[in-house]
Amino acid sequence: VAPATPAGAAVTVVVAAQGYPSTPRRGDVIFGLADNGQLATPVPGVNVYHAGTARDAEGRFVTAGGRVLALSAVADSIGHARERAYAAAATVSFDGMVMRTDIAGKAVS
Template identity: 40%
Template sequence: MGAISPVPFATDDFLTKVEELVVKPTIDGLQKDGIDYRGFIFIGLMNDNGNPSVVEYNVRMGDPETEVVLPRIQSDLLELFEGVATQTLGEKSYEVTPQTATTVMLVSGGYPEAYENGKEITGFDTVEDSIVFHAGTSLKEGKVVTNGGRVMAITSFGDSIEEALEKSYKSIDKIAFDKMNYRRDIGFDLK
């Protein structure tokens, strides 16, 4: 595969195992069953003692994967989608930034259980070093307020996971809403 991976355990050997043990059998299975599938297949994986183990398959990009994957794509995304639809993807240019991207999801207090909506969100418009994706927000009386459990995704780039996370957390320090919560352990399992 030869992909540039900021994930320490995703060595060339591990990525080759992913391709041989997961990706190719998945594609072979679709073809064997006569399924003309065109689109995303997101394969959630774990590292099981150096071997890939499938946790889940999704036929879509989800949160926060989309917010960390799509910003790294430097190629024309519409052209790539057209290539998928017309089965000419192999003819398209596909370039990805070598930088690492991290995304930290801001959630409403109580998420994923019961949470309240309508909490005013401030400071997001002052963020400069990150991309702020609105997920569960709405505009009410001229103010941006919470309107879901997953409220915003904060995506940042860096030359390492640590640098990208530092930027995301600095950006998060500018944002506030009542009972805002987020994970502070992103990437710790990669060390």
């Protein structure tokens, strides 16, 4: 049985901690996430995948590694998926957050 795959396109934007890749900063509070780890302000078609995250003593999500979150978007086209991924990234923040701004750019230009 073949797995079901959605039609359209997908784009993932990774947000990283300051100092990535050599010495990523840890312990910065991540804003914009709900208690379940997904976006507090959902963007249609977007899922959040955690990599370098942890919970602090107060239960907040904090940075705990270099590649902190992957924001993966699916849509009917690569252009729309790119828009969604970057819209999702705009709702998340932490001190020192860095990300590439050219992901899938050539595919839509």
